[in-house]
Amino acid sequence: MDITRSFHMNDGVDATSYAKNSALQKGIIDMANHITMDQLKDLYMKNESEKMVIADLGCSSGPNSLSVVRDMVKTVADTCRENKPMPEFLIFLNDLPSNDFNSLFKSFPDFYTQMMGTPLILSIAACPGSFYGRLFPTQFLNFVYSSNSLHWLSKIPRGLNDEKGNSINKGNIHIAGNSPKQVVEAYTDQFREDFPKFLMLRAEEIVVGGRMVLIFNGRAGPDHFDRGFPLLWSILSQSLNIMASHGDVDIEKLDSYNAHYYGPCKDEVEEHVRKQGSFELDRFDVIKPNIGVMHCIVVSQGIRAVQENLIREHFGGNINVDKIFELFTILLIEEAKKEAINVVNFIVALRKN
Template sequence: MDVEKVFRMTGGDGVTSYAKNSSFQKKASDMVKHITTETIQELFVTTTPNSIGIADLGCSSGPNTLTIIKDIVKAVERTSSTLMLHQPPEFRVYLNDLPTNDFNSIFKTLPEFYRELRKEKSGVCPSIFIGGYAGSFYGRLFPNNCLHFVYSSYSLHWLSRVPPALYDEQGRSINKGHVYISESSPPQVSQAYYKQFQEDFMLFLGSRSEELIVGGRMVLILLGRRGPDHVDRGNSFFWELLSRSFANLISKGELEVEKLDTYDVHFYAPSKIEIEDEVRKEGSFELDRLEMFEIERDEKDEESYGAAVARTVRAIQESMISDHFGPSILDNLFEIYGRMVDEEMAKEEIKPLTFVIVLRKV
């Protein structure tokens, strides 16, 4: 499967769209917003550019993208005012995602974005130039030294491809019955995923090193795991429940086992040590900050946690699952999945871990 051609968050603003089902991601970005704004303020103080280049890598669609851009713009303007500069900088904002991303839904909201900024600034809108850049961030996207700040939220745990070492000569996965690393997976499975992560993350860092100015910063938010064990009751467990949901459809005769045995997700949850190792080996960046956190479940939510998780995962995985299995299984699959999440949560909490990383180009 060609990930670059198929993978995308569900576009539009329908019931299963990413725009309507990305509240978990919004909570995460809000929890570390102070880190994001502090980082770009520190950058601005040390560089004071007249024109500042900002890239959001893996921007997807929906309201989250322009919300963080607004926060960044306001943080820089506050700093510019504190420094009593003659005028604030102009902002060059590059929104990046894969070519199949629903960029149009972002562009349609730009007039309202500018109106809100003008309203907050008594009719004066900052000079902000926003454009879409389609392509994989596992490789070069921008000219040399054109960026000051890179932001990426909930994107870097997605690999450039499903690790090819997972498949035999007939194209069947060695990870039978599972879509990700599980307790019963052969050791080669976790090794294949780790190798692909190393290759991809090294390429990401090297590409950004060319595009960022010296002293440029990156704030990266991604899913991860606590220690060396790949299987835990965190991010990997959500994939285990998806595997069980597929198995449930197979037991009912609604899905062929062969289809599951040729499907794996292009996901990897790295550990803190694995991230640090790749940053050190690549050598272009200093690791200024690396923190882990959990997103607490909102007990006030009227719907079940499982239903919310199921809609979120569907908004992310719908394109891949539809391409491989066909769209007809989606409703049943995620109804089962949501129920399984609730059943497991009643036994014991599932605690997915998120990292926030701040890197500085040296």
């Protein structure tokens, strides 16, 4: 499967769309918002340019992206009234070409209406492409923001099959408690390749002194399986296995389905930033939203909005996605009743050296 062509959130604005089911991501954005705005405000006060060039990498579709842009512009506007002239804004919304940019564009009129009363020159443009490749000219960007995106790998890791092409992680779609160490190594190696490359590419595109705020999934410690996001992947695997036991999912297709996801631990991120060397780590915060029983339906709907397109492409368009996520919700509620599920997220603020 070509991730750059196939991966996107559910488009549109209907009941199963990402636009209607991204409350978990919005909650994480809001928890990190004060850090994002403090970094932007500090950059603005030290920036000598009359322009502010900002990129949102992995913007997706729906209301979350433009809500962050609105907060950024208002933060600078409130600061400039007291200290400096208002800069011109050039904002790029980036995601894979398969992203639903049309829905995003349709929300622009409402966005500009909300910004009325703020004297500004603001241009917004789409920039389709993978952030694991170059996107912008050299030393072009002042500020890079990315939320809920960097846990997605550039591709499905190599090394998940044996010499005959058979899965070595049967019954699982990600790292699970019973996964062999080769699976853990394959995912770790792919992150070890992707994350430093992301830092290197952004270092070429960001001006000296520019900032990045990166918000992405992680895990609590060195153990690759915990009661956070790894548990959610395990529950999705269980749901698909139940479907397979009823004959509703082909077992061979299940064994060949692998998520292109990796949640690192804090030490891994810090090590890669230090070794790559282009950025100074300004701050590193860890937030752990709690998934209780009352949140399970919302979480299930959110994961469906993220995974449905890949599931349909891999298993076939006729697969009963409703049933998969009915099972997922039941299993998630059972787990939440046992013990709270804490999904680990990192907020990483970086400064270009």
